[in-house]
Amino acid sequence: MTALAWRALRETPALADRLRDRFPLVIFDEAQDTHGDQLRLLEHVFKHNGAAFQRLGDSSQTLYEDDGAAPAYWTPAPDCIPLDTSRRFGGEIAGFASRLTARRTQTIVGLGSRPASRVMFLFDEATIGGVLGAFAEEARALWGGDCGRRDVWAVASRHNLPGKKGEWQPKSLVDYHPAVGISGLARAHSWKATNDRPITAHNIWPALSHRGLALLPAVRRLLRDHLIAGTAVWEEAAWEAFMEALLPLFGPPPKGSERDIADLCAFLAEQKADLIDPERRSTKQVQFDDLMVRLGSIHSVKAAA
Structure with missing residues (x-):
């Protein structure tokens, strides 16, 4: 260009x-x-x-x-x-951010009145699915009974990290919420990907193909017929028909996982985006009891701010 x-x-x-x-x-x-x-x-x-x-x-x-x-x-x-002041955060975060201005030294001044805290979550590939839940618990500890009425976001910046090809590294919020869709169903059945790695949205299709040549096309055909071309997303009866066809492909649930699989496969009522409030346009969210965590990118949140 x-x-x-x-x-x-x-x-x-x-x-x-x-x-x-x-x-x-x-x-x-x-x-x-x-x-x-x-x-x-x-x-x-x-x-x-x-x-x-x-x-x-x-x-x-x-x-x-x-x-x-x-x-x-x-x-x-x-x-x-210099534009050194920000109303997005207070002095504690401003002081920390000032130490990160490596190329050009800058003293950032935070004028925001919101309380600030920093929390570090340590995880690996097998436990990354618990990060959002731990984040929700931090929000609940901060706001108590009022957390259900607050607008809570989990925000990430997508990165393609250099390194050895095939090396596992989280790239986006999709990695932090693996218990969704077909990958979540496979994890609930204790299935593993190659090299005994956890199944995620990134490796679900190769993992299914390794469990039998007929399984992958059968699952994709059901997704096409019931979700893409069908009405299972919008109608509970159609969703139940989809589940009746899909679940037998995964076999009986492991002992003790029946409740988790039932919750994972339950029909969700339609949720529409709020087109009036820009900060509520995203329908990508995770529910933890009374607390809903909205998922977004750093770019979308900066634009809304």
């Missing part, structure tokens, strides 16, 4: 002037996520001839690494205007 843009500017010299006339004021947010070639293109178009080109960013949050002598990403100039 950058190369095509440069070619358009070379072949149509008046294009830059037309863009500056159309956009005399450009406020460029998240500038630290722009590499050198992109930034040179934008500066060529907007950084002269009377156009106002304002860049906002934090070099400590860049997606890029240093590339030789000059940074490969945008960095603020020495005479930049």
Whole structure:
């Protein structure tokens, strides 16, 4: 895209002037996520001839690494205007965050009035499914009987970590809530993936194929007929018919797991997103007794804030 843009500017010299006339004021947010070639293109178009080109960013949050002598990403100039205050959190978190500003030292000031606390959950691949429940317990301990009326979010930033191919690393909130769908049903039956690893949403289909050539297509066919093309999501009778066809494929439940499987396979009434309140648009959520934890990404929550 950058190369095509440069070619358009070379072949149509008046294009830059037309863009500056159309956009005399450009406020460029998240500038630290722009590499050198992109930034040179934008500066060529907007950084002269009377156009106002304002860049906002934090070099400590860049997606890029240093590339030789000059940074490969945008960095603020020495005479930049610092934006050090935030109303999203108080002084305790601000002090902790200030220690993380490695590329450009910054003292962050927190003006928020909400109480802050930091909790660390330790887990491995076999116990990652308990993290959200432990998080819910922390929320319940903080707010007590009032927790059911609060808007509680579990927020994660998706990462693709470098490393050995096949090495297990959590990437998103999907990894923290494995007891859903077909993968949850397989886990409830004490099934394992290859190398005796827990079954997750990422490895469920290979795990089913290893248990018999007919199982995988049979499960997928039921999902297609009853969920995608059928009405099992919306009608309880259709859901019960789906369960009657699906559960025999997994065989009898292990002793002591009958209640868990029944809860997992129970029909849920329809839940619609709230289109008026942006913070309630997501229907991805997990219920822990009276406390509902909404699931989202760091980007969606920042946008709502």
